[in-house]
Amino acid sequence: MSLVRSRMPRLLGALLATILVVGLLGGCGASSQSAPQPSQSSAPKASESSKPAASSQPSASASAPASAPAAPKDPIKIGVILTTSGPIGPIGNKQMMGLTMAVEDINAAGGIMGRKVELIQRDDAGDPTKALTTAQELVEKQGVTLVVASTLSSPALAILPYFTEQKVFSLGSQTSDAANDPKKYPYGFTAQPLASVQAQVVVRYAVDVMKVSKVGILVEATAMGKSTADAYKKELEGKGLQPVAVEQIPQGAQDVTAQLNNLRKAGSEMLMTATLGADSVRIIKNLKTMGWDVPMLGNSDLFTAVVVDGAGPENMQKVYAYNPARLSFSDKTPPPAKAKEFAAKLAKRLNLPTLKDAFQQESVFYDIMYIIKAGVEKAQSTEGPKVAAAVETFKGFDGVQAAYTFDKDSHAGQRVDQEVLIKAASLKEGFFEMAPGY
Structure with missing residues (x-):
């Protein structure tokens, strides 16, 4: 009996030790599922040395693709x-x-x-x-x-x-x-x-359609004005004609009466011009004030709203300008679809019906x-x-x-085959009526 009693503490100790070891082994087994395995090294393989490390790549749950997207191209x-x-x-x-x-x-x-x-x-x-x-x-x-x-x-x-x-x-x-x-x-x-192309359109109409022979030239004192005046003279020479007078005005001139009087005294039956904006308005208004009812043919600026509204359409019945044929119309030739589509698009952008x-x-x-x-x-x-x-x-x-x-x-x-002459005050939804004779 004394022997049994003497062994009991040792048996209980061994049993407790066994239970403790089993518990510890069970805990290690559960944690080993999330731990890196010895055979799965986190370092890149030699053959993969050019690839980015796993930590620099997007996670599997990221919306981006596994490979980095190409950088956007510079504008x-x-x-x-x-x-x-x-x-x-x-x-x-x-x-x-x-x-x-x-x-x-x-x-x-x-x-x-x-x-x-x-x-x-x-x-x-x-x-x-x-x-x-x-x-x-x-x-x-x-x-x-x-x-x-x-x-x-x-x-x-x-x-x-x-x-x-x-x-x-x-x-x-x-x-x-x-x-x-x-x-x-x-x-x-x-x-x-070019000015030479514009001059061909203007001179052909003046001489061949309107049958005018006494032409006066009035241009602004700029490279454009000089080039256009030279082109007018060259085209007139080709028709066997010379301008009766040539006058220049500084861009932004407040008074052009002197130049117009010189052209009138020279016997001009028509004016060929190359001016822009307010200068064109001033010429047309001065013609009206002088009571000089003479045709005026010139560059495309003559039909802009700045000129037509500034001079008044009632004063522009004999004012004609060159214009691209695609932006013009007649009773025989409507504007092309591409030009009409652009006109509608521009009107919409400007919040205008037309x-x-x-x-x-x-x-x-x-x-x-x-x-x-x-x-x-x-x-x-x-x-x-x-x-x-x-x-x-x-x-x-x-x-x-x-x-x-x-x-x-x-x-x-x-x-030159792309251009026509139009009535400067004939605007209709962005397009202009061709001059008589087309």
């Missing part, structure tokens, strides 16, 4: 140098509207070669010196190789040599023939008809952006020389305003 930066302030500011702002509409449409459709377009806009205020300074800033600080420029010919002539030196592609609305020199300015283009003004500037700059897009895509590059070489091959590029053709001899996209 294509395009410089813009237009005249958006001063007397010509309304024209430049219309041009900017067309550009903006095109960029919105292009970006909504995926951009250019998968890259969004970003416009970097600057105002040259119609000043050649400011235009050059602005061009240098865009190229040297912003790094652009593509530029939309210019509104006017004088600023264009100031920046084209610099763009040639820097190999920057530019496309604008300058009309001076001096700016259209592919050998001198291999990367400079314009989408507007357009109350010409849309020549908006449409040509809408087209300019698409010409640049096509040039970049054909060249597969944004380098100025490559884009210029691509655009130089475009034949009949189908835009809203015209079918544009460029080649190595002419970087002006609108040729």
Whole structure:
């Protein structure tokens, strides 16, 4: 009995020890399910040394894919140098509207070669010196190789040599023939008809349709004005005629009576003009004040709301302007569908039921952006020389305003067959009635 009693404490101790060991083993077994297994090292394998470590990858529950997404492509930066302030500011702002509409449409459709377009806009205020300074800033600080420029010919002539030196592609609305020199300015283009083209349209109508032989010329004292006057004279010479007088007015002149009196005294039966905005208004009003009832034929600015509203449509019954055929109509020829669609789109953007003004500037700059897009895509590059070489091959590029053709001899996209003469005060939903005889 004493032996049994002496062994009991030892048996109880052994039993308790056994229970404790089993409990500990059970606890270790449960925790081993979440612990890393010795054979599953967290270090990358030698063959996977180029892969990111597991800790840097998205978790399985993340919405992103296992591989990191490609970084978004940088936008294509395009410089813009237009005249958006001063007397010509309304024209430049219309041009900017067309550009903006095109960029919105292009970006909504995926951009250019998968890259969004970003416009970097600057105002040259119609000043050649400011235009050059602005061009240098865009190229040297912003790094652009593509530029939309210019509104006017004088600023264009100031920046084209610099763009040639820097190999920057530019496309604008300058009309001076001096700016259209592919050998001198291999990367400079314009989408507007040159002064020489405008002159052909005007002179042909004056001489062949209206049968006028005594022509007076009145232009602004700018590169555009001089180029147009020279073109008028050349076209008249081709018809065996000479102008009876040629007069110039400074841009923004407050009084043009002296010039008009000189033209009247010379026996002018018609005026051929090249002026813009308020200057055109002043001429028409002065003609009315003088009681001089003479036809006036000129550039497209004559049919803008600034001129028609400023001069009064009742004073413009004998005022005619050149206009793209696609933005014109007659009882035989309605506007094309593409132009009508753009007019409706612009009216909607302006919160108007129909357009109350010409849309020549908006449409040509809408087209300019698409010409640049096509040039970049054909060249597969944004380098100025490559884009210029691509655009130089475009034949009949189908835009809203015209079918544009460029080649190595002419970087002006609108040729004479794209233009007609219209009644300046005949606006109908953005379009104009062709002059009698078309």
